[in-house]
Amino acid sequence: MKDTAKRIVRFGIQNYLRNGWLSMASTLMMAMTLFIVSVFALQLYVIKTTTRSIQDKLDMAVYINDIPSEDQVSAFIEELKRYPEVKEVAYYNKEQVMQEWNNLHVDSKIKSQVNAENNPLPRTIKLKAHDPEALDAVANRITQSSFSDAKYIRNLSYSNNRPVIQKLIAQSKKITQNGIIIGAIFTFIALLFIYNTIRIVIHFRQEEIAIMKLVGATDSFVRGPFIIEGSLYGILAGVLTLIALYFFLQNGLSESVSTLGSSDTVIAQEVFQVFKSNFPMIALVMIGGAMGVSIICSYVSLHHHLKQ
Amino acid sequence: MIEVQNVNKSYGNTHVLEDINLMIETGEFVSLVGQSGVGKSTLIKLLTREEIPTHGRIYVAGRDISELSRSELPIYRRKIGVIFQDFRLLTQKTVSENIAYALEVCGATNMDIKRRVPKILELVSLDRRSDNYPHELSGGEQQRVAIARSLIHSPKILIADEPTGNLDPVNTWEIIDLLYRINQLGTIIVLATHNKSVVDRLRRRVIELRGGKIFRDEERGSYVLQKAAA
Numbered sequence: 001m002k003d004t005a006k007r008i009v010r011f012g013i014q015n016y017l018r019n020g021w022l023s024m025a026s027t028l029m030m031a032m033t034l035f036i037v038s039v040f041a042l043q044l045y046v047i048k049t050t051t052r053s054i055q056d057k058l059d060m061a062v063y064i065n066d067i068p069s070e071d072q073v074s075a076f077i078e079e080l081k082r083y084p085e086v087k088e089v090a091y092y093n094k095e096q097v098m099q100e101w102n103n104l105h106v107d108s109k110i111k112s113q114v115n116a117e118n119n120p121l122p123r124t125i126k127l128k129a130h131d132p133e134a135l136d137a138v139a140n141r142i143t144q145s146s147f148s149d150a151k152y153i154r155n156l157s158y159s160n161n162r163p164v165i166q167k168l169i170a171q172s173k174k175i176t177q178n179g180i181i182i183g184a185i186f187t188f189i190a191l192l193f194i195y196n197t198i199r200i201v202i203h204f205r206q207e208e209i210a211i212m213k214l215v216g217a218t219d220s221f222v223r224g225p226f227i228i229e230g231s232l233y234g235i236l237a238g239v240l241t242l243i244a245l246y247f248f249l250q251n252g253l254s255e256s257v258s259t260l261g262s263s264d265t266v267i268a269q270e271v272f273q274v275f276k277s278n279f280p281m282i283a284l285v286m287i288g289g290a291m292g293v294s295i296i297c298s299y300v301s302l303h304h305h306l307k308q
Numbered sequence: 309m310i311e312v313q314n315v316n317k318s319y320g321n322t323h324v325l326e327d328i329n330l331m332i333e334t335g336e337f338v339s340l341v342g343q344s345g346v347g348k349s350t351l352i353k354l355l356t357r358e359e360i361p362t363h364g365r366i367y368v369a370g371r372d373i374s375e376l377s378r379s380e381l382p383i384y385r386r387k388i389g390v391i392f393q394d395f396r397l398l399t400q401k402t403v404s405e406n407i408a409y410a411l412e413v414c415g416a417t418n419m420d421i422k423r424r425v426p427k428i429l430e431l432v433s434l435d436r437r438s439d440n441y442p443h444e445l446s447g448g449e450q451q452r453v454a455i456a457r458s459l460i461h462s463p464k465i466l467i468a469d470e471p472t473g474n475l476d477p478v479n480t481w482e483i484i485d486l487l488y489r490i491n492q493l494g495t496i497i498v499l500a501t502h503n504k505s506v507v508d509r510l511r512r513r514v515i516e517l518r519g520g521k522i523f524r525d526e527e528r529g530s531y532v533l534q535k536a537a538a
Contacts, residue, residue: 001415004415018400208398208400211396211397211398212398213385214385215385215409215410216382216383216410217382217409217413221382
């Protein structure tokens with residue numbers, strides 16, 4: 001039994017090496033397919049990060065007039081924090097708002113209109129929701145609150161920004177959805193491509209399979225080396241793809257990926273960082289996945305020949 | 309040893325073999341002759357269980373080979389030797405690896421393989437070619453490798469489908485001589501051939517197929533029916 005297993009492994013490696021160009025061509029073919037799929041996956045990642053960062057920026061400001069006391073405002077903040085949709089609440093009192101005003105690049109004449117004695121700027125509460133879509137609900141709650149009824153709220157930024165926010169949410173949703181659909185189609189095509197490559201390799205060797213059977217090899221003794229060979233295709237193609245991806249992301253080319261999702265080149269560097277820091281996981285998934293796919297493809301392609 | 313009973317084989321509406329009845333005993337050397345397309349190769353394929361009869365039964369050593377299960381088939385194949393016109397060697401393996409393969413499939417130990425392969429190569433006079441690949445050998449040498457491979461399990465039956473079809477006269481006689489010597493050791497040889505001089509010189513049992521049927525079956529026959537003798 002141990003001898004047989006050793007033989008199967010030896011034959012698998014031997015077949016890979018002795019089939020020279022066919023093995024190499026098939027490995028390269030698989031590596032290219034994997035590479036294209038990986039670049040596409042990275043692009044999806046970029047799109048997702050971009051839309052997420054846009055969504056993260058979506059917030060709402062509640063401008064409070066000068067009537068309520070600080071205690072009343074604090075109570076209102078506590079109430080806001082209890083809303084299930086709310087993720088973050090930040091409060092800026094009059095001094096902080098003025099500081100922010102001073103930091104703005106505005107004409108000094110206008111700037112001088114606001115000072116500690118004469119500060120018309122309203123106190124501001126900034127809120128973020130767990131899901132930007134929930135901002136709508138939060139706005140409703142605020143307008144129905146007793147704080148609002150007491151006419152303490154001067155203005156709600158959301159009422160002005162609503163159309164823009166809604167449009168952004170719809171757009172980013174659409175982009176992610178499209179990305180997933182195209183990704184699924186792409187993965188399917190890649191799988192077909194790998195399956196076909198392995199089928200061709202096995203088709204080339206059908207004579208060999210017939211001889212093995214005629215000499216008295218059992219199905220598993222014929223299949224074994226092909227499975228080993230298939231996993232070699234997967235491992236080598238996975239390694240080649242990882243190397244190619246590394247250089248692709250490291251060099252300027254990465255910008256072209258990011259610009260397809262966003263014009264922000266910082267994202268390109270971020271993707272490279274993510275790739276580097278998650279390398280063991282990515283390598284495992286890539287090599288394991290490629291190996292798994294080629295083993296399954298070998299098994300399925302062989303089935304037909306073994307049945308004869 | 310081999311008994312063919314009322315065997316018919318057809319592919320769709322084409323009847324290739326009809327009503328074949330045969331009995332081959334241990335130690336016989338049988339030449340299967342007839343024009344191309346009369347069903348010789350089909351009969352060989354039935355014997356090697358590459359095909360199953362449409363009707364009838366084939367018994368080898370008392371066992372109906374049509375009823376062999378998927379797992380029994382490899383074991384049956386190891387008990388019969390088969391050689392072909394196109395040699396059917398594994399092109400990616402060397403001479404000794406090709407022969408060792410036949411032992412490896414049945415789980416022989418490495419020591420056993422090391423002991424038996426050189427011996428069999430010596431028998432077919434190829435001991436100096438053991439590390440060559442098939443494409444580096446002449447046709448006659450390749451056929452000798454195929455014979456060595458088929459003999460490695462000491463089979464009781466050796467089936468040869470046009471083994472000299474691709475060989476020149478010198479190599480042809482070397483192969484036939486080898487088959488003859490194997491037969492002398494008690495192995496049944498079933499030889500499908502087009503080679504008139506081989507059959508005529510052997511003067512052994514001849515079965516001629518015509519139109520998918522057995523036309524004649526002579527104890528000491530020749531390639532063509534000899535009217536004077538008939």
